[in-house]
Amino acid sequence: MDAIIARLPEFVQAIEAIREIVLANVVLLGQIPSPTFQEQHRTVAFLERLTQAQVDECTTDGYRNPVGIVRGTDSSRPPIFVVAHLDTPFGKEVDHDYTVGENDIIGPGVLDNSVGVGVLASLPLIFRHLDLRFAADIVLAGVIQSMGRGNLRGVRHLLKTWPTPIGGAVALEGFELGRLDHYSDGMLRAEIECRIRSEHTPGHGHDPRFRPNPILVLNEAINKILEIRLPQRPRSQVIVGRISGGLKHGVIPYSAQLGIEIQSTSHQMVKSISDQIQDLVTGLRYEHEVDTDLKIISNVKAARLPFHHPLVKAAGRIISALGIQPSLSHSESELSVFLSRHIPAVALGLTFGENLHQLDARMEIAPLSRGIAQVLGVLLALDGGICHG
Amino acid sequence: MDDTWLKQNTFHYKDFQDIENLVAVKAEKGLTISLCLPTLNEEKTIGKEIVILRSELMTRFPLIDEIVVVDSGSTDRTGEVARAFGAEFYRADDILPELGPRRGKGENLWKALYITRGDIIVYLDADIKNIHHRFAYGLIGPLVLKDGIRYAKAFYDRPIATGKNVVRPTGGGRVTELVIRPLFSIYFPELTQILQPLSGEYAAYRDILEQVPFPIGYGIETSLILDICQRWGMDVICQVDLEKRIHRNQDTRALGKMAFVVMQTFFRRLNRLGALSLGPPMHNQMIQYRLVGDAYLPELFNCDGLERPPMIDVPAYRNKFERRRPTAENGAEIVPGVDKDDLGD
Ligand SMILES: Nc1nc2c(ncn2[C@@H]2O[C@H](COP(=O)(O)OP(=O)(O)OP(=O)(O)O)[C@@H](O)[C@H]2O)c(=O)[nH]1
Numbered sequence: 001m002d003a004i005i006a007r008l009p010e011f012v013q014a015i016e017a018i019r020e021i022v023l024a025n026v027v028l029l030g031q032i033p034s035p036t037f038q039e040q041h042r043t044v045a046f047l048e049r050l051t052q053a054q055v056d057e058c059t060t061d062g063y064r065n066p067v068g069i070v071r072g073t074d075s076s077r078p079p080i081f082v083v084a085h086l087d088t089p090f091g092k093e094v095d096h097d098y099t100v101g102e103n104d105i106i107g108p109g110v111l112d113n114s115v116g117v118g119v120l121a122s123l124p125l126i127f128r129h130l131d132l133r134f135a136a137d138i139v140l141a142g143v144i145q146s147m148g149r150g151n152l153r154g155v156r157h158l159l160k161t162w163p164t165p166i167g168g169a170v171a172l173e174g175f176e177l178g179r180l181d182h183y184s185d186g187m188l189r190a191e192i193e194c195r196i197r198s199e200h201t202p203g204h205g206h207d208p209r210f211r212p213n214p215i216l217v218l219n220e221a222i223n224k225i226l227e228i229r230l231p232q233r234p235r236s237q238v239i240v241g242r243i244s245g246g247l248k249h250g251v252i253p254y255s256a257q258l259g260i261e262i263q264s265t266s267h268q269m270v271k272s273i274s275d276q277i278q279d280l281v282t283g284l285r286y287e288h289e290v291d292t293d294l295k296i297i298s299n300v301k302a303a304r305l306p307f308h309h310p311l312v313k314a315a316g317r318i319i320s321a322l323g324i325q326p327s328l329s330h331s332e333s334e335l336s337v338f339l340s341r342h343i344p345a346v347a348l349g350l351t352f353g354e355n356l357h358q359l360d361a362r363m364e365i366a367p368l369s370r371g372i373a374q375v376l377g378v379l380l381a382l383d384g385g386i387c388h389g
Numbered sequence: 390m391d392d393t394w395l396k397q398n399t400f401h402y403k404d405f406q407d408i409e410n411l412v413a414v415k416a417e418k419g420l421t422i423s424l425c426l427p428t429l430n431e432e433k434t435i436g437k438e439i440v441i442l443r444s445e446l447m448t449r450f451p452l453i454d455e456i457v458v459v460d461s462g463s464t465d466r467t468g469e470v471a472r473a474f475g476a477e478f479y480r481a482d483d484i485l486p487e488l489g490p491r492r493g494k495g496e497n498l499w500k501a502l503y504i505t506r507g508d509i510i511v512y513l514d515a516d517i518k519n520i521h522h523r524f525a526y527g528l529i530g531p532l533v534l535k536d537g538i539r540y541a542k543a544f545y546d547r548p549i550a551t552g553k554n555v556v557r558p559t560g561g562g563r564v565t566e567l568v569i570r571p572l573f574s575i576y577f578p579e580l581t582q583i584l585q586p587l588s589g590e591y592a593a594y595r596d597i598l599e600q601v602p603f604p605i606g607y608g609i610e611t612s613l614i615l616d617i618c619q620r621w622g623m624d625v626i627c628q629v630d631l632e633k634r635i636h637r638n639q640d641t642r643a644l645g646k647m648a649f650v651v652m653q654t655f656f657r658r659l660n661r662l663g664a665l666s667l668g669p670p671m672h673n674q675m676i677q678y679r680l681v682g683d684a685y686l687p688e689l690f691n692c693d694g695l696e697r698p699p700m701i702d703v704p705a706y707r708n709k710f711e712r713r714r715p716t717a718e719n720g721a722e723i724v725p726g727v728d729k730d731d732l733g734d
């Protein structure tokens with residue numbers, strides 16, 4: 001470990017010297033629109049970048065996640081994964097025009113996650129430039145269908161079908177440097193929809209002025225959700241995060257929707273709360289003579305590395321050595337899929353910035369070299385067998 | 390119509406995407422290559438152009454030897470951004486100052502000949518939002534690989550239909566289709582094979598660029614084509630499909646001014662060739678009307694159509710590059726009609 005820490009300043013300097021390679025990849029890949037479920041163009045470009053960097057093996061898995069493998073020196077070692085999600089919340093109609101200023105890059109999705117993708121695509125050249133060789137294979141995977149309704153499908157599929165055991169993983173997140181995510185809470189995101197039945201629509205004999213009101217039914221649903229007893233331990237909560245419905249002030253709506261998220265440190269707890277909500281939604285259907293249903297949009301299993309796990313400790317030391325205060329936290333993204341399969345993994349932030357999910361998201365250029373040096377350090381630690389004592 | 394040129398001298402950037410090979414042939418031939426970006430308030434795009442071209446064609450593959458920005462007096466942060474990413478940045482006025490200040494893109498391209506060192510010079514506009522290194526290597530490719538090609542010109546949006554019977558417009562802008570193409574059709578039909586004569590991206594060998602005059606403004610694209618064709622013939626020119634280029638959309642007024650300058654440049658050359666004797670003198674003023682309140686007010690746009698002489702005629706240049714003015718024996722002649730006060734002798 002000490003040897004790795006000692007090399008960090010040299011890494012920072014060497015990365016600084018070729019920073020345009022990373023910045024070019026951030027722009028070239030980030031300017032390609034890549035909304036969840038429509039990542040084809042960015043996928044192709046990402047693979048092209050890996051091929052041009054002469055990565056030993058470039059391919060897509062059965063789910064079309066683009067993957068590059070930098071072969072290690074010891075083929076008996078389980079591979080180490082580095083992942084970044086390729087999708088963004090911005091549609092193709094959004095102008096993905098990036099501006100590279102003296103100190104920053106501005107544009108939609110640049111922090112989440114063009115910078116992660118750009119760094120991932122640059123790693124092969126950075127390895128070569130620094131003359132870094134690994135015993136294990138390093139698998140560089142851009143994963144698709146991660147965000148929102150994508151529900152981490154890409155990374156789930158990648159790991160489920162990977163033929164060998166996996167030694168460890170790093171998930172790259174643009175924002176923000178210092179972040180050291182080592183656990184995922186259990187999470188379930190669902191949409192409750194309430195619609196009036198056809199016999200209550202105009203022309204079916206019923207007086208439309210007295211039909212059931214889906215918004216009021218959802219109001220009832222909210223009240224019942226609030227009555228659910230939530231334990232302090234395992235820490236759990238239900239967030240009512242979105243609501244929509246109705247046409248205009250004087251008309252009883254035809255439908256209404258409610259978006260909720262269940263969060264808990266225990267997977268069983270998530271399951272039990274979601275069962276209770278499912279039951280109460282069904283109950284409302286009979287009480288109010290409406291159609292209701294609960295659709296699960298995404299879910300994540302709670303899983304964690306303890307904070308004293310050697311990987312977490314090593315990552316913390318590396319981040320501190322780069323002059324940054326590590327901030328231990330959780331994320332319910334790619335990380336959770338590795339952790340739930342018992343693969344030691346952390347998610348790391350790459351730089352600072354602001355306006356994370358706005359069109360004018362801004363990433364700072366200067367911290368990036370430390371962000372990348374940190375990733376190299378963690379990869380070397382994993383490769384050196386940190387997880388096996 | 391004979392379209393042999395179009396068939397033989399039209400390429401696609403993918404023909405040249407083996408950059409390693411380009412680098413090898415370049416080294417074998419002992420060539421150096423300079424990239425020049427002319428700017429006027431381009432802080433939004435100049436950064437990514439430099440970062441991407443530098444990363445792809447300097448750091449990763451040593452295809453380009455220098456990136457030089459020549460600026461027309463930007464009031465934004467164009468200079469700071471350009472320098473931050475390692476480009477050389479010059480104000481046009483500071484280059485050959487004894488020749489006096491002139492304003493325009495053509496002026497910048499001309500002065501770039503003095504400060505760059507390359508045997509090949511690549512000119513790219515600095516306002517390309519979807520900049521990609523193909524814009525540069527696509528133009529360098531034919532100059533390095535194809536013997537006889539001295540000037541490579543960009544065109545965009547795949548105007549040549551690839552599928553069977555697919556008819557598509559050729560992607561030229563309005564000034565191209567409404568001004569230049571009709572003029573070429575009337576006087577030089579073979580030049581209509583150049584699909585987008587006004588595209589701002591091209592590359593050429595120094596030894597031809599230094600021998601032609603440069604209009605200081607928008608006339609430069611037109612004059613280069615006409616002068617190069619007249620001196621060396623069309624076979625030294627090729628065009629390269631660079632696929633998509635995102636343009637900002639100019640209003641008709643701005644295009645009107647551009648059309649004015651293009652026609653001015655064109656007719657001057659015709660006149661010089663004796664192909665057309667223009668009766669009354671040409672005026673140097675474009676007149677556009679604007680309705681203000683209930684009055685029509687004329688707006689005047691002056692363009693004296695000033696041209697810089699061939700760079701080889703500038704003694705300071707000849708000294709710096711140890712070059713001799715071409716003599717009649719090697720077939721070259723000085724184009725007449727250039728403002729001789731601009732030579733700084
Ligand atoms: N208009 C103008 N452009 C200049 C001047 N000096 C340098 N340039 C640069 O020349 C390039 C082309 O100029 P543009 O005004 O974009 O001309 P254009 O490409 O024909 O027109 P657009 O369709 O608006 O892009 C840009 O990189 C400008 O920054 C100048 O004095 N005037």
Ligand SMILES: [Mg+2]
Nearest residue numbers: 514516589637
């Ligand atoms: Mg332009």
